[in-house]
Amino acid sequence: MEYRLVERISPERLELCLKQLAERINRDYHGKSLVLIGVLKGAFIFMADLARRLSIPVQLDFVRLASYGDRSESCGSVQITKDIELSIEGKHVLVVEDIVDTGITISWYLEYLKGRCPETVRCCALIDKKERRRVEVAVDYVGLNLDSGFLVGYGLDYSEKHRNLPAIYEVIFEDVAPREKTLQGGR
Numbered sequence: 810m811e812y813r814l815v816e817r818i819s820p821e822r823l824e825l826c827l828k829q830l831a832e833r834i835n836r837d838y839h840g841k842s843l844v845l846i847g848v849l850k851g852a853f854i855f856m857a858d859l860a861r862r863l864s865i866p867v868q869l870d871f872v873r874l875a876s877y878g879d880r881s882e883s884c885g886s887v888q889i890t891k892d893i894e895l896s897i898e899g900k901h902v903l904v905v906e907d908i909v910d911t912g913i914t915i916s917w918y919l920e921y922l923k924g925r926c927p928e929t930v931r932c933c934a935l936i937d938k939k940e941r942r943r944v945e946v947a948v949d950y951v952g953l954n955l956d957s958g959f960l961v962g963y964g965l966d967y968s969e970k971h972r973n974l975p976a977i978y979e980v981i982f983e984d985v986a987p988r989e990k991t992l993q994g995g996r
């Protein structure tokens with residue numbers, strides 16, 4: 810399928826967004842330490858940049874979640890395909906996502922983590938697509954509210970491509986057939 814990329818969020822705006830998020834997190838967890846759990850693969854760049862701006866003590870870990878559905882949307886069945894390795898019992902935990910879309914993945918994972926008895930568990934997403942929610946979930950720290958467009962770059966992919974781009978781009982599909990249009994609204 811032919812497509813082109815149009816920049817939506819510049820590296821400078823991402824930088825400002827990271828600075829503001831880090832300031833809030835540093836303030837909220839002042840005097841505490843935090844376990845950051847990055848959700849692979851999309852969160853790997855955001856997590857690295859956010860972690861470097863935190864002044865509180867942090868431990869880092871990663872989880873890989875598979876959410877089954879069609880190409881563009883989760884369907885509600887989530888599985889862990891790579892688990893965290895740290896114990897989170899009694900600790901403050903912040904789950905770091907690149908994007909929350911239907912909310913199915915993060916909602917399931919936050920509930921799952923509660924079973925491991927953390928002191929607190931919250932989530933931080935670079936991008937919140939609130940209008941596409943299918944399950945109620947509050948994202949505690951939101952970098953950007955963006956409701957439309959299929960986005961890539963800064964960790965986000967289209968068929969595993971473009972994760973390495975330093976800005977966030979919208980994928981504009983050319984000569985879109987009706988069935989393919991559904992891709993544009995989702996991740």
Ligand code: PRP
Pocket residue numbers: 848849850851852874876882883906907908909910911912913914915965966996
């Ligand atoms: C994306 C994103 C979230 C999830 C959000 O991951 O990183 O984990 O989808 O969608 P939801 O709110 O509709 O559940 P994806 O499955 O694309 O994997 P990736 O991070 O490896 O690209």
